[in-house]
Amino acid sequence: MIISGQRFDEERALYGSDGLVVRECRFDGPSDGESALKESKNIEVYDSFFNLRYPFWHDTDLKIVNCEMTDKCRAALWYTKKTVIEDSKLHGIKALRECSDISIKNSDIISPEFGWSVSGIKMEDSSAQSEYFMMRSDHLDFRSVKLQGKYSFQYISDSVIEDCEFDTKDAFWHAKNVLVKNSVIKGEYLGWYCENVTFENCVITGTQPLCYCRGLKLKGCRMYDADLAFEKSDVDALITTGMISIKNPASGKISLPSVDSIIMDDPSACGVIDVTG
Numbered sequence: 001m002i003i004s005g006q007r008f009d010e011e012r013a014l015y016g017s018d019g020l021v022v023r024e025c026r027f028d029g030p031s032d033g034e035s036a037l038k039e040s041k042n043i044e045v046y047d048s049f050f051n052l053r054y055p056f057w058h059d060t061d062l063k064i065v066n067c068e069m070t071d072k073c074r075a076a077l078w079y080t081k082k083t084v085i086e087d088s089k090l091h092g093i094k095a096l097r098e099c100s101d102i103s104i105k106n107s108d109i110i111s112p113e114f115g116w117s118v119s120g121i122k123m124e125d126s127s128a129q130s131e132y133f134m135m136r137s138d139h140l141d142f143r144s145v146k147l148q149g150k151y152s153f154q155y156i157s158d159s160v161i162e163d164c165e166f167d168t169k170d171a172f173w174h175a176k177n178v179l180v181k182n183s184v185i186k187g188e189y190l191g192w193y194c195e196n197v198t199f200e201n202c203v204i205t206g207t208q209p210l211c212y213c214r215g216l217k218l219k220g221c222r223m224y225d226a227d228l229a230f231e232k233s234d235v236d237a238l239i240t241t242g243m244i245s246i247k248n249p250a251s252g253k254i255s256l257p258s259v260d261s262i263i264m265d266d267p268s269a270c271g272v273i274d275v276t277g
Contacts, residue, residue: 001019001020001021002020002021002022002023003020003021003022003023003025004022004023004024004025005023005024005025006025006026007025007026007027007028007029008025008026008027008029008033008036009027009028009029009030009031009032009033009052010031010033011031011033011034011035012033012034012035012036012038013027013033013036013037014036014037014040015035015036015037015038015039015040016038016039016040017037017040017041017043018040018041018042019041019042019043020037020040020042020043020044021043021044021045021046022043022044022045022046022048023045023046023047023048024046024047024048025045025048025049026048026049026051027048027049027050027051027052027055027073028049028050028051028052029052032052033052034052034053034054035053035054035055035057036050036052036055037055037056037059038054038055038056038057038058038059039057039058039059040056040059040062041059041060041061041062042060042061043059043061043062043063044062044063044065045062045063045064045065045067046065046066046067047065047066047067048067048068049067049068049070050067050068050069050070050073050076051070051072051073052072052073053072053073053074053075053092054074054075054076054078055069055073055076056076056077056078056080056083057075057077057078057079057080058078058079058080059077059080059081059083060080060081060082061082061083062080062082062083062084063083063084064083064084064085064086064088065084065085065086065087065088066086066087066088067088067089068088068089068091069088069089069090069091069092069095070091070092071091071092071093071110072092073091073092073095074092074093074094075092075093075094075095075097076090076092076095076096077095077096077097077099077102078094078096078097078098078099079097079098079099080099080102081099081100081101081102082100082101083099083101083102083103084102084103084105085102085103085104085105085107086104086105086106086107087105087106087107088107088108089107089108089110090107090108090109090110090111090114091108091109091110091111092111093111093112093113094111094112094113094114094116095109095111095114095115096111096114096115096116096118096121097113097115097116097117097118098116098117098118099118099119099121100118100119100120101119101120102118102120102121102122103121103122103123104121104122104123104124104126105123105124105125105126106124106125106126107126108126108127108128109126109127109128109129109130110128110129110130111128111129111130112130112131112132112149113130113131113132113135114128114130114132114133114134115130115133115134115135115137116132116134116135116136116137117135117136117137118134118137119137119138119139120138120139121134121137121139121140121141122140122141122142123140123141123142123143123145124142124143124144124145125143125144125145126144126145126146127145127146127147128145128146128147128148128149129147129148129149130147130149130152131149131150131151132150132151132152132154133147133149133151133152133153133168134152134153134156135151135153135154135155135156136154136155136156137156137159138156138157138158138159139157139158139159140156140159140160140161141159141160142159142160142161142162142164143162143163143164144163144164145161145164145165146164146165146166147164147165147166147167147168148167148168149167149168150168150169150170151168151169151170151171151173152166152168152170152171152172153171153172153175153178154170154171154172154173154174154175155173155174155175156172156175156176156178157175157176157177157178158176158177158178159175159177159178159179160178160179160181161178161179161180161181161183162180162181162182162183163181163182163183164180164183164184165183165184166183166184166185166186166187167186167187168185168186168187169187169188169189169206170187170188170189170190170192171185171187171190171191172190172191172194172197173189173191173192173193173194174192174193174194174195175191175194175195175197176194176195176196176197177195177196177197178194178196178197178198179197179198179200180197180198180199180200180202181200181201181202182200182201182202183199183202183203184202184203184205185199185202185203185204185205185206186205186206187205187206188206188207188208189206189207189208189209189211190204190206190209190210191209191210191213191216192210192211192212192213193212193213194210194213194214194216195213195214195215196214196215197213197215197216197217198216198217198218198219199217199218199219199221200217200218200219200220200221201219201220201221202218202221202222203221203222203224204221204222204223204224204226205223205224205225205226206225206226207225207226207227207228208227208228208229208231209223209226209229209230210229210230210233210235211228211229211230211231211232211233212231212232212233213230213233213234213235214233214234215234216230216233216234216235216236216237216252217235217236217237218235218236218237218238218239219238220238220240221237221238221239221240222239222240222241223239223241223243223256224241225244226243226244226245227243227244227245228245228246228247228263229243229245229246229247230246230247230248230249230254230271231247231248231249232248232249232250232269233249233250233252233271234249234250234251234252235249235251235252235253235254235271236252236253237252237253237254237255237256238255238256239254239255239256239257240256240257241256241257242256242257242258242259242260242277243256243258243259243260244259244260244261245259245260245261245262245263246259246261246262246263246273247263247264248263248264248265248266248269248271249269249270249271249273250268250269250270250271251270251271252271252272253271253272253273253274254271254272254273254274255274255276256273256274256275256276256277257275257276257277258275258277259273259275
């Protein structure tokens, strides 16, 4: 069934639909109804406008292309799986939560608390502004994503991030089994308490990075404005730039061309610092 050029504002306007194609429709109006396509499956939505809350809850096999979800479209996708989102704007708070098997491409995200407790999310060629972005999520596959916001990727696991640019703070805290490649990460207090996280060919900027880590690896990374780094961390690092200071690495080896200050005032700190310059 195809629905085209209509406006819906009532409660659960298309609830429980199956095999529906929606084109150039508006979900907006004075009735201020919620949950327009809740509990639906095999749904395709093109060139449509969403200005009401909770449109895509408990949906399966969903495709959204060239759609806009405004700041009033709160919590747009929850408990939804097998979904493709392309060329769209997701601008409402909490836009993705407890979802799985989601692909997002060429899209713009402005959404605090985006992507909590999701699994199997692929995102590419997209931008995001968010606080607590992707918290407690797993099996992420991110390519060419630009992010601005605080407290990103906390408690994530089993993920790969490549060719991305992140302007963030307190990122990757408690992350586990994560690979970050060819990416730029700018922000303070990067990666504290992470486990089995590898940064490969990355540019890392900011104060007090990578403390209290276990199984941390850096391969051919550049680090700028980095001071008091690696405190209490088990780390194997090859860094290609000089650093301001390194403090009390717990174990492992850090190789770099220069460092202004090495602080080893904890008797339990056994990390080796190899200055090659």
